[in-house]
Structures are given as structure tokens and as C-alpha cells.
Amino acid sequence: MTAATAPPATPRAWRVPRPARPARLLRIELRRSPVLWMLPLLAVLFWLSAYRTAMSNPPFWTIRAAPLQANAMLAFAPLLAGVCAWAGSRDGRRGLVDLVGVTAVPRWAAQLAPWAAATIWAEALYLAGVAVVYGVTAHQGAWGGPLWWPVAVGVAMIAASCALGFAAGLLLASRFTAPLAALVVFLALAGGAFAIQDNVRYAQIWPLSVQGPFPAGSYGIFYPYLPDLAIAQVMFLAGLTAAALGAIGLPAAAGGRWLRGAAAAVTVAGLATAGTAVGLAGTARVTAHGIVIPALHDAASDRPVRYTPVCSRSGIPVCLQPAYRAYLPEVTAALGPVLSQLAGLPGAPVRVTQVAVTSVQSERENGIGFGGPVISGRPPVLYLPLSGMSLPGEGNVSAAQFTSDLRQLSGPQIVNDLVGLPSGAAVGTGVTSIDAVMGARHAAQVAVARALDQIMDLTQISAGSAARSGAGSVPPLARQEAAASRRFSALPAAVRHAWLVTHLTALRAGRITLSEIP
Amino acid sequence: MTAAEVGQPALEPARRGAAGPSRAGLRLVRLHAASRHVLTCLVVLAACAIALRTALHWLPRSGVYARQIPLTIEAGAAAVIGVTTRSPFGEPERATGRWLPWLRLAASVALTGIAVGTLAAGAAAAHLAGGAAGLARDLAGFTGIALLTAAVLGGGLAWVGPIAYLAVTLPALAGNWTTPWIWPARPPHDRGAAICAALVFAAGVAVITVRGARDRSRE
Numbered sequence: 001m002t003a004a005t006a007p008p009a010t011p012r013a014w015r016v017p018r019p020a021r022p023a024r025l026l027r028i029e030l031r032r033s034p035v036l037w038m039l040p041l042l043a044v045l046f047w048l049s050a051y052r053t054a055m056s057n058p059p060f061w062t063i064r065a066a067p068l069q070a071n072a073m074l075a076f077a078p079l080l081a082g083v084c085a086w087a088g089s090r091d092g093r094r095g096l097v098d099l100v101g102v103t104a105v106p107r108w109a110a111q112l113a114p115w116a117a118a119t120i121w122a123e124a125l126y127l128a129g130v131a132v133v134y135g136v137t138a139h140q141g142a143w144g145g146p147l148w149w150p151v152a153v154g155v156a157m158i159a160a161s162c163a164l165g166f167a168a169g170l171l172l173a174s175r176f177t178a179p180l181a182a183l184v185v186f187l188a189l190a191g192g193a194f195a196i197q198d199n200v201r202y203a204q205i206w207p208l209s210v211q212g213p214f215p216a217g218s219y220g221i222f223y224p225y226l227p228d229l230a231i232a233q234v235m236f237l238a239g240l241t242a243a244a245l246g247a248i249g250l251p252a253a254a255g256g257r258w259l260r261g262a263a264a265a266v267t268v269a270g271l272a273t274a275g276t277a278v279g280l281a282g283t284a285r286v287t288a289h290g291i292v293i294p295a296l297h298d299a300a301s302d303r304p305v306r307y308t309p310v311c312s313r314s315g316i317p318v319c320l321q322p323a324y325r326a327y328l329p330e331v332t333a334a335l336g337p338v339l340s341q342l343a344g345l346p347g348a349p350v351r352v353t354q355v356a357v358t359s360v361q362s363e364r365e366n367g368i369g370f371g372g373p374v375i376s377g378r379p380p381v382l383y384l385p386l387s388g389m390s391l392p393g394e395g396n397v398s399a400a401q402f403t404s405d406l407r408q409l410s411g412p413q414i415v416n417d418l419v420g421l422p423s424g425a426a427v428g429t430g431v432t433s434i435d436a437v438m439g440a441r442h443a444a445q446v447a448v449a450r451a452l453d454q455i456m457d458l459t460q461i462s463a464g465s466a467a468r469s470g471a472g473s474v475p476p477l478a479r480q481e482a483a484a485s486r487r488f489s490a491l492p493a494a495v496r497h498a499w500l501v502t503h504l505t506a507l508r509a510g511r512i513t514l515s516e517i518p
Numbered sequence: 519m520t521a522a523e524v525g526q527p528a529l530e531p532a533r534r535g536a537a538g539p540s541r542a543g544l545r546l547v548r549l550h551a552a553s554r555h556v557l558t559c560l561v562v563l564a565a566c567a568i569a570l571r572t573a574l575h576w577l578p579r580s581g582v583y584a585r586q587i588p589l590t591i592e593a594g595a596a597a598v599i600g601v602t603t604r605s606p607f608g609e610p611e612r613a614t615g616r617w618l619p620w621l622r623l624a625a626s627v628a629l630t631g632i633a634v635g636t637l638a639a640g641a642a643a644a645h646l647a648g649g650a651a652g653l654a655r656d657l658a659g660f661t662g663i664a665l666l667t668a669a670v671l672g673g674g675l676a677w678v679g680p681i682a683y684l685a686v687t688l689p690a691l692a693g694n695w696t697t698p699w700i701w702p703a704r705p706p707h708d709r710g711a712a713i714c715a716a717l718v719f720a721a722g723v724a725v726i727t728v729r730g731a732r733d734r735s736r737e
Contacts, residue, residue, distance in 0.1 A: 038678075041678070041682055045682060045685050045686070048685075048686055048689055049686075049688065049689050052689070053689065071689070074688055075688075078684075078685065079678070079685065082677060082678070082681060083678075086674070086675065093674070175555060175601050175673075175674055176555070176558060176559075176598060178601075178675075178677055179594065179597035179598055179600075179601055179676075179677030179681070180562070180594070180598075182594075182597070182677060183590065183593070183594035183681075186590045186593075186594075186681070186684065187569070187587065187590055187591070187594075190583065190586050190587050190590055191587070193583070194576075194583045197583065
């Protein structure tokens with residue numbers, strides 16, 4: 001076709017290209033997000049850190065949920081911060097800042113798209129991992145329902161680490177920004193964990209703390225999971241996310257005055273939210289059922305969960321919460337020999353009922369002490385908490401070891417309770433002088449308790465026990481106590497039982513002296 | 519040669535032979551270091567040493583945290599060394615740089631040595647779990663991973679390897695894994711762990727010397 005034969009061009013309306021809509025921008029960024037090719041690595045890390053840890057423990061929802069918050073975040077957050085810093089510094093590294101700065105789309109809005117894309121991919125992988133862990137847990141027949149608050153904290157943590165890394169990369173575009181962002185997040189998490197272990201009050205806000213010092217199996221079973229701390233952590237992380245994303249919109253190139261004003265408002269609101277959450281975490285207190293933050297606490301969470309206990313058919317029935325159904329044989333085997341020795345004595349338990357944590361006491365290094373078994377009621381019932389014990393299948397704990405541990409832990413406490421010794425009295429293991437421990441008033445009770453412990457093989461009296469070996473300078477009272485204990489344990493079982501039936505009430509009341517012990 | 523020098527006699531051949539190559543060599547090293555941001559890397563390594571010294575002041579002498587936080591700093595130092603392998607010139611430099619492999623070898627080995635020395639100096643007056651031997655082993659292994667990652671993903675992403683490996687070591691530290699390939703979880707005098715770390719470092723240095731960091735044309 002030549003110019004002479006060409007038909008005249010029809011006039012066309014001038015078409016102004018429409019600015020890219022956020023959804024289209026997001027679609028583009030989803031395709032080119034660096035998190036996309038990091039997904040296999042993140043999946044492997046999730047498997048190593050969270051999945052393996054969760055699955056090496058018994059199928060309790062609380063135990064399975066804890067690694068989804070703490071372990072997964074330790075693996076995800078630093079890498080995501082680094083990758084998002086890498087994504088954020090993209091324009092700067094490629095020398096495109098001036099070029100994209102003159103486009104029609106406000107820079108702040110355009111910059112949020114890569115962050116959103118990275119966050120969406122990371123959240124999708126994390127939630128897929130959560131689905132696998134919870135799916136397997138449900139398949140294994142865990143009692144109750146899945147916990148969603150730890151997952152919410154994980155989701156918020158992913159968004160926050162992406163936002164912080166992205167902001168760092170955007171505001172400081174350098175080849176060193178990404179590794180330093182990952183390093184700083186790693187150090188922050190490790191430092192936070194160290195602060196938690198050091199019992200720093202405000203450190204509970206750190207998302208590695210699932211329920212303060214409570215072991216994963218000691219909450220959320222008899223009473224609902226208390227979400228107070230998780231709410232504060234989500235607030236904190238959402239505040240950090242908002243502050244980081246708002247900071248992106250503060251530079252002059254980010255947009256017009258109104259847009260930058262909005263970005264400043266978002267930043268301030270985010271910082272205020274994060275600060276409020278830290279303040280709330282400072283008011284947290286340890287209760288028997290978890291961490292309570294008064295301003296966030298819902299009284300409905302204090303109502304116990306309804307359940308029908310599962311009981312053994314033994315002479316003295318042992319009843320457990322249905323979540324512990326699988327451990328009924330082990331618990332019965334652990335307590336059976338102890339309870340059968342004590343059967344028929346006044347005040348001896350006629351039934352064993354598993355209960356929630358009865359009392360807690362904060363200890364050093366983010367530790368917690370739980371109250372032991374208690375005999376009370378009429379007829380007497382042994383209220384047995386299993387919280388804080390390593391269950392069979394937890395780590396390397398076998399059923400035999402669990403049975404032995406439970407017997408050695410609970411047996412002496414049951415005996416102490418029965419003879420009227422103070423709760424938690426250290427009888428037996430290496431105690432050489434009762435004067436130093438409980439005083440002479442409890443001498444007969446200690447002697448009988450030691451004898452019973454020895455008969456039931458509940459405690460190993462240390463070889464160096466001066467009172468028992470007769471060596472060294474032993475207080476006279478300790479010698480008398482040891483002698484009484486030896487005499488009592490040497491009695492025939494029927495005689496011993498008959499004496500206890502007759503004298504246990506008086507012994508418990510402190511009216512029996514060492515010389516009266518046969 | 520400047521315009522002012524036109525007309526003046528050229529340098530004597532003997533003098534040029536003596537000073538020229540060494541000066542040119544030094545200039546080449548300086549330019550290579552500048553193009554890799556080695557100075558910034560040294561500043562970051564010094565910051566890592568200060569961070570290690572500060573952390574050791576607060577950390578307990580034993581336990582998981584006594585190992586975890588120093589390891590994190592070592593991984594960060596290795597990641598920064600890996601990032602310095604990135605070349606801003608790409609193919610032209612590869613095509614014309616005859617001494618490039620030697621420069622890459624020297625840079626990676628020297629930076630690793632400096633990092634070990636700097637961090638050891640930072641930990642000198644404090645108790646570092648694992649001691650200087652453990653630090654050297656772990657840092658060398660981390661650096662090897664960073665260099666291998668640089669060869670696979672590119673210099674700018676070399677940090678992914680050590681940071682991901684660090685994330686793997688955390689459950690290993692808590693779970694007392696015994697494989698020597700997770701050398702940070704092994705005692706400092708474990709021979710298998712030392713061999714594994716040395717192998718990874720040697721592989722990283724060899725790969726980065728021969729091939730260099732992968733070029734990502736868009737970066």
C-alpha cells in the first residue's frame with residue numbers, strides 16, 4: 001500500500017490510559033514477589049521447626065498449637081523480613097525511583113502492593129501448614145477443638161515482619177539491608193525470648209510467649225484457653241505493622257499532602273496501639289488457668305469446660321478428663337499400688353479424679369510451680385492434677401517412664417497428705433534432719449511417711465543420709481525418727497495396717513510421739 | 519597522562535617495570551573492594567563484634583541462649599560476607615577480568631579471616647560458649663553456605679542460606695541433634711562437625727572463586 005492509495009485515517013477519540021487499579025497492581029506483584037520462590041524453603045523450615053515439634057508431642061490442641069506460634073515464627077519472621085526488605089529495595093537497587101516516582105499512582109499506594117503480595121504468599125503457606133497440623137491432630141482424635149488465637153498471633157507476626165522488612169528496604173535501599181533486616185529480627189526474637197526467660201514483666205508481649213510460663217499441656221483443657229495475652233500480642237503486632245506501613249508514606253515522594261498526613265496518622269496510631277499493648281502486657285498476671293490481663297479479660301472464660309470423665313474399673317476408680325483418655329491405663333498403674341496400700345485407712349481416698357491446676361507459683365527463669373494432689377471431701381477423693389508432667393509420647397517419654405514419674409511424684413504427696421504433713425514437705429529424699437525441715441511437732445508423721453514411702457518404693461533415701469547410716473553428728477531427734485521409721489517399716493503388713501487404722505487420726509492431729517510408733 | 523605531561527619523557531622502562539605492576543595490582547584490589555562494598559562490610563563486621571560483646575555481657579554462661587544469640591551474630595556476619603560477592607558489572611567484568619578469580623578468592627578468604635578475628639576480639643574478655651575454636655568453625659561454615667548461596671541465587675541473596683541454616687540450627691540446639699552437618703549444635707571440639715564446616719567453607723570458596731556469584735541482570 002502506498003501513501004497515495006491509503007484511505008484517510010478515521011479520527012479516534014483520545015484515550016487516556018487508566019491508572020493501574022490496586023487489584024491489578026496486586027496481581028502483578030503476586031506473580032513477581034520474591035516470597036513466591038522462597039515458599040519451598042519456608043515450607044521446609046516450617047516442617048523442621050513447627051511440624052516436627054508439634055507431631056513429636058501427644059495430640060492435644062494446646063500442645064499442637066504452641067509450636068505454630070513460637071517455633072514457626074522463629075523460622076519465618078527473620079527470613080520474611082529479609083525477603084521483604086529485598087522486595088522493598090527493588091526500585092532503589094534498579095535505579096528506578098525517579099522513573100516510578102512520576103507515575104499516576106500515588107507512591108504510597110503502589111508501594112503497598114509488593115508488601116501485600118509478599119504477605120499474602122507467606123500467610124497462605126503458614127495457613128496451609130496450620131491446616132496440615134490441625135488436620136492431623138483432628139484425625140488423631142484430639143479432644144476439644146483447635147485453638148485459633150495462637151494462629152492469629154502467627155498471622156499478625158508474618159504481616160509485621162513483612163512490613164518492617166519492607167519499610168527498611170524501601171527507606172534504606174542497599175545490598176546490606178536485607179541481611180541486616182533478617183539479622184535484626186532474629187536478634188530481636190532471641191533477645192525477647194531471653195527477656196521472657198528472665199521474667200521481665202513486659203516481655204510477655206513478645207509473640208514467642210504463648211501462655212507465659214505455662215507448659216503447653218497445662219491450659220485450655222479444663223477451662224477455656226485464655227486469649228488475653230494473644231489479644232495483646234495481636235494488638236502489638238498490628239500496631240507495628242501499621243507504624244511500618246505508615247512510615248513508608250511519610251517521605252515527600254510518597255504522595256500529596258493529604259496522603260502523607262494520612263500516613264503520619266496511621267504511623268502514630270500504630271505506635272500508640274503497640275505501646276498500649278505493651279502496657280497491657282505489663283498488667284498480666286499468672287492465674288491457675290493461664291495469663292490474665294484484667295483490661296482484656298472476659299469473665300466467661302473462667303467457667304470450666306463441661307465434660308464427662310472417663311473412669312477405670314479398678315477397686316479405687318481413677319477418673320480422667322476425656323482428653324487424657326489414652327493415659328488412663330498408665331495413671332491407674334502408677335497410683336494403683338499406692339492406693340491399694342492405703343485402702344481402708346481413715347481418710348484414704350476412695351476415688352481419684354483428675355483436676356485442673358489447683359495452684360500456681362511463678363518461679364525463676366520463666367518457670368512455674370503447680371500444686372500437687374490433694375485429698376479432700378467426704379468420702380475422701382484424691383484430686384490429681386497432671387499438668388506440668390511430660391506425657392507418654394512427649395519427646396522421649398515412654399509409658400513406663402510416665403508411670404514411674406507419676407508414682408514417684410504423686411505417691412509421696414498422697415502419703416504426706418494422708419499422715420497430715422504440710423503440703424510439699426520434703427520427706428525421704430536426702431532429708432537428714434527433721435528439725436531443719438518441719439520441727440519436732442511432725443516427727444512421728446515424718447517417721448511414718450518415710451516408712452510408707454520406703455515400703456511402697458516411692459523414694460530413694462540417699463546413701464549418705466546420716467540419720468539412717470548412723471554416721472556423723474546427727475541430732476538426737478533425727479536418730480529417733482530414723483529408728484522409729486525402721487521399726488515401723490519392719491512390721492508385718494497386717495500389723496502396720498491395723499495400727500494405722502487405729503492411730504491415723506491421732507497421728508494426723510499430731511498427738512502421736514515417736515516412742516508410740518510400734 | 520595529562521596534557522601537562524605531553525612532551526615530557528616517558529617513565530624509564532626499568533622504573534615502570536618495578537612500580538607499575540604493584541601499583542596496578544593495588545589499584546585493582548582497591549577497585550574490586552570498592553565495587554563489592556568491602557568497606558561497608560568491614561563496618562558491619564565491627565558492628566557485629568560490638569553486638570556480640572554487648573550480648574555476652576548479658577547472656578548466661580550456658581544454656582540455649584548462650585549459644586543461640588552468638589550464633590545469630592555469626593550468621594549475620596557470614597551473610598554480609600556473602601552479600602559482598604555481588605558484582606555490579608556482570609558479564610563485562612567476567613569477560614575482561616583476568617585476575618577476577620584470584621580477587622574473589624582473596625576477598626572471601628580475607629573477609630572470613632577478618633570476621634573471625636573481629637568477632638573473637640569482641641568476645642575476648644567475655645565467656646563465649648564454644649570458645650574461639652567453635653566461633654571459627656561455625657563462622658567458616660556459615661560463610662561457606664553464604665558463598666554457595668551466592669553462586670546459586672546471586673550475591674544479593676547470599677544471606678538467605680546462612681539465615682535459613684540458622685533457623686534449622688535452633689530446633690537442633692533445643693533437640694540435641696547429633697548430625698555433624700548441623701555443626702553449631704555440636705561441641706566445639708567435635709571432629710566430624712569441624713570437618714563438615716571446613717568442607718562447606720572449602721566448597722563455597724572454590725565455587726565462588728571459579729564461578730563467582732550468579733549474575734542477576736536486572737539487579
